[in-house]
Amino acid sequence: MSDPSAPALQLNRLSKRFGDKIAVNDLSLTVPTGSFYGLVGPNGAGKTTTLSMATGLLRPDAGQSLVHGIDLWREPLKAKALIGNLSDGVKLFDRLTGEQLVTYNGLLFGLERAEVAERVADLLRLLDLEQAAGTLVVDYSAGMTKKIALACALVHAPRLLVLDEPFESVDPVSAANIRDILAGYVQNGGTVIVSSHVMDLVQRMCDHVAVVANGQVLVAGTVDEVRGDSTLEDRFVELVGGRTHAEGPEWLRRS
Amino acid sequence: MVATLVRLRLLVLRNSLKRSPWQLVAVIIGGLYGLGLLVGVLAGLIALAFAPVELTSTVLVLVGAVVVLGWIVVPLFAFGIDQTLDPARLSVFPVPLNTLLAGLTLSGVLGVPGIVTAIAAVATAASWIRSPLAAVAAVIGGLIALLICVVGSRAVSALSTTLQSKRRFRELGGVLVFIPIILLGPIVIGLGRTLAVSAEQLPEIARIVGWTPFGAPWAVAADVAIGDWVPALVKLVIALATLALLLVVWRAALAAALVTPPASGAKRVAKGKTGMFGLLPATPAGAVAARALTYWRRDPRYARQLITVPLVPVLLWFYSANGSGEWIFTLTGPIIAFFLGIALYADISFDGTAFATHVADGVRGIDDRLGRIGALAVISVPLVLLGTIVPVAVIDAWDRLPMLLGLSAAALLSGFAVVSVSSARIVIPVPQAGDNPFKSAPGAGFTTALSGFATWGIVMLLTIPAVVLAVLSLALDSALFGWLTLAVGLGLGGGLLVLGLRLGGALLDRSAPEVLSRLKSLRSAA
Incomplete structure (x- = not known):
């Protein structure tokens, strides 16, 4: 440990x-x-x-x-x-919606499905991305992309x-x-x-x-x-x- | 300005050769191959000068038409379209459209295929040397044909880019649109075969083809040689009209491409809908599979892998209908299995630098492998089962089913096994997400082909036991060997798959950061 x-x-x-x-x-x-x-x-x-x-x-x-x-x-x-990591100069899986992308990261860290859903909802609200939750990340502006990447870095606490x-x-x-x-x-x-x-x-x-x-x-x-x-x-x-x-x-x- | 564009094209070529010695090797091999081809073609053209006029015109028109067709159709599904001078990147410069057209056309000729075609087209004059007027007509016709080749391929490329920029086409539709075009080849060949079983009919076919846009430029000289002035003139007009039409299409598509930024049109779903992520198991492997399946649906680069699927039964049905025996048609399933099993032998390359997510999140190699192969299985297993069972039902050969299922299982599972390892190791340049899926990525070509063929070869080796048993069951007409094929196909294939997943997972655990570094260096080269 x-x-x-x-x-x-x-x-x-x-x-x-x-x-x-x-x-x-x-x-x-x-x-x-x-x-x-x-x-x-x-x-x-x-x-x-x-x-x-x-x-x-x-x-x-x-x-x-x-x-x-x-x-x-x-x-x-x-x-x-x-570690929660937001790296510069790499792409995201941007054919996913913002919500899917954060969910994906949560699941990759081995979190439970219900836990992930709750955290994703919290993060989207916190970062003011609720409106864009169902939009493909490829259609996000540069600033929104940074925010969703931050959500991905935070999801596993x-x-x-x-x-x-x-x-x-x-x-x-x-x-x-x-x-x-x-x-x-x-x-x-x-x-x-x-x-x-x-x-x-x-x-x-x-x-x-x-x-x-x-x-x-x-x-x-x-x-x-x-x-x-x-x-x-x-x-x-x-x-x-x-x-x-x-x-x-x-x-x-x-x- | 035209000269500047051409210089730019050559400069880009030189720099990309400097970056990758393998590409230099590829260009040299391509050049030597082109040179050899050219020597053969020139010898043939000179020999034709001593042949009867009818033979000369038949050969020139038919071969010429195939060359034109090849220029236009082949880049769509085989090698991708060279976009060294991507119009979208030139859009910030104040280049007049017509200058751009001229520059792009000229730079299109300046490649191995362009130069070979140009020399061969002009050299058709040698075949008509006995009639000086026809020789002059051949030079003119040849040059027009060359322009039709280059402008035609560019027009189709620009058209596909324009279609791609609309979201609906950028997704699955963008690929489906081209299936009929790709099937055009087999259809034409099929028609040709059924029409012309004997050589006596070839001159007649050549006469017909001579009136089409593909054959007209080559047929002008043939008509001049026998003094048919009116048909010669009409064919010249057909050829020029074709060129003009292609130019108009290309110009319009290019003009549209210059003002339409590649990304547009937002697609959205309701909040709370996570699609596949809600359906598949909530584990890392399940998440990877859900992500991959979502990409199969949303990213045309994946859908492109499915193009061969409808092609296989059509081609096989055609061969079996042409007297090669019905049993050929029943091979649909195993052949589809072979192609689909290894379709994504460089899966991680398609991720691009987004693979960093897997590295940063500490995804275990085995979970990454399981997820990707799982998604591929969801797509390919139903298709392979359909491809195996339907032909058997159509020709009522149920006694062959175990053998065929065995072959399919062997091909698919061995393919999965090999891909589990290869996609953790091989990183090739592929079009980026959102690019035209038919575009050839910079630096692709020789190395890509090499690693692809190596993967094919290994899968073929691994399926030998099942193939041997299948051949025995056919030769001895033995049901027992059929069932043995099934047992070996499933057993050996399954064993190989487990081994492949473990090896690939361990490989990825060891070298994921290195894979990411290579993906990054490809990205910066693009």
Whole structure:
């Protein structure tokens, strides 16, 4: 069984290389149980690769992922049962209706039929998807697709939620609702790790943050520790660099 | 602009060759094959120059008509349609429609089949070299025929895309529409066979075909050679009119495709209706089966696998009616079983990256296998039973039923067994969900064919014991061997299936993340 004193997620020296490119380089990170953890970094920093390796979607070249003390790559089924996963850049079974898709995920985790039906109804209501319950997911807007994917990640009541870019294309009202759901989940002892580009959101929402660039953790800790006196965005730009102050090429300014 | 489009086509080809050495091998083999074919064709064309005029015109018109028909019909069900220059992707650029048409036509010629057809079409002039005027007519006719080939195949492709963009057609209907077109081949062959049992009638058939859009461009030169000026002129007009009509159809379909985004029309059901998920057992395997069955109904890529089913009895009935013996017709069931058993030998490829759901949810390999095979069984077992029992009833050969059921069971169960393993291992490029199911996926072709044939071969090997017993029962006219076939078909097939499910499940447990990585790399290549 899982070790109650172990952190919700512990990544030990994960590495992954695609051809010549090193995507993740000897990365270690500890996500304490009960934390709301933000993972930020520029495009191509290795956030998605890291989260994929943490949740069992991508086999690392080296390193460990411990979920509540369980070595995911040694006991994948046991560890995956504890994780709710929203991954970026993969499709859903989008020829199912929203309701069918969440039901499918519930059944795949081995829940009872009645239990699944009740939870699916709750989740659709919570995420304001009741109207769209009978529509094929392929006909959903991008934001609705994110929401239904979140419902799929929540249906088995996981202890650790791993969300890759959960707020992309989600409208402000839904985003606020999702934030409330996640905050409530953390208050009741769950752990959330989100990756995001939106510094402002991470600063308001998360209590911990890690800045990742070039496949390594530049800095990690509580949000207050990381940002110090400035805002998270300024601190991020300072750490990652690459800000340019050009006005763009001359031909683009004419119109 | 036309040159830009053609360059784009060649660039895409070059880049895709760089990505996959196997595709390079495929193009080289295709090129060599085309070259060999071309040498043979050219030799034949030159030889025809020394043959009697009637023989020359008969051969050229009939072969030419088959080539044109082939260009238009074959891509629909065999190789898919090359959409390197997908009009939908070009729709954001301000390219005039006519320029687009010209560019797409030219890039259609620039492939192995196009170049071979072009050279052979122009080279028909060699066959008419004894009559210089006919030779000139042959060049003109040949070029028109080439354009009919390319424009015709594009028009059908664009038309199918337009139909696909309507939801109703994107589902099952989109596939059903093409069944008559596919059956056209056997029907034409059937008519041809019954009409022309002897070679003396071929010139007559050629004369008739010469008046059809398929044969007209080739027949112009033949009429010129014997000085029939009026028929020659009329056939030239028929050929040009065909080309014009195809251009109009293509232009209209393309214009429609450019302004119709591929996805449209929402379909919805009432809340609380979870369909198959409410009917099948509430277990992971049951859920996988419910998902697969829902896809069989909603995703035309699955329905496409069923196209061969109506084809088999028609073809077999035709052969048995042509004197090959009634018993051929009774093989309908086993042959359908063979095709359906291995229809989804790369099932996971159809999931695409949605397979991530199974990986992330920690689905056990054996549950994944059981669910998929279960869904396939729900579809295929009734069809195979029908295909086995109905022909037996029609020709009243009930004493053969045990043997035939045994063969069907052996083919279907061995197919399931092999697919359980192969679909956990083989990842091939397939059209994405929502794409035209007849489209050939980028990078498909040689590797796909290779893995497909390998799967077929293995299933054939596994059915040998049942086949041997079946042949014995036929040869000795023995009921005992018939029952033995049934026992071995069920017993051996069942045993193989259990083994296949276990092996495939274990394989998936070990390598699901790797399978997902390969699916992702295919996705980014698309």
